Amino acid sequence: MIQPLQMNPAQAVTKLLETAKPQQQATPAEMTNSFGQYLEQALNSVDAQEKEVHKLNNQYMIGEVDVSQVLIASEKAELSLQLTSQIRNKVIDAYQEIMRMQV
Numbered sequence: 001m002i003q004p005l006q007m008n009p010a011q012a013v014t015k016l017l018e019t020a021k022p023q024q025q026a027t028p029a030e031m032t033n034s035f036g037q038y039l040e041q042a043l044n045s046v047d048a049q050e051k052e053v054h055k056l057n058n059q060y061m062i063g064e065v066d067v068s069q070v071l072i073a074s075e076k077a078e079l080s081l082q083l084t085s086q087i088r089n090k091v092i093d094a095y096q097e098i099m100r101m102q103v
Contacts, residue, residue: 046084049077 026034053073059065 042084046077046080049073049080053077 053070056065056070056073060067060070
């Protein structure tokens with residue numbers, strides 16, 4: 001049998017007040033910092049994929065891995081690099097558009 005959730009009135013009011021508290025907004029500096037960290041992690045990920053391709057390529061040359069593993073890793077790294085360059089292009093376009101705006 002399912003037991004109903006039992007709260008006394010004080011607990012219910014406390015719970016309601018906790019959910020009604022406004023969320024603290026991040027400052028612009030904090031938002032910029034977190035965006036910068038996100039970009040840094042993304043670039044590090046692309047770099048790691050490139051290094052993995054080089055490692056697998058070297059292992060393929062000595063016969064330790066299959067060519068399909070090298071090709072899959074290479075395609076993943078290439079797609080990541082293309083995505084990164086497209087994001088960079090869009091950010092530059094957005095910056096240029098903002099600079100053209102008249103205040």
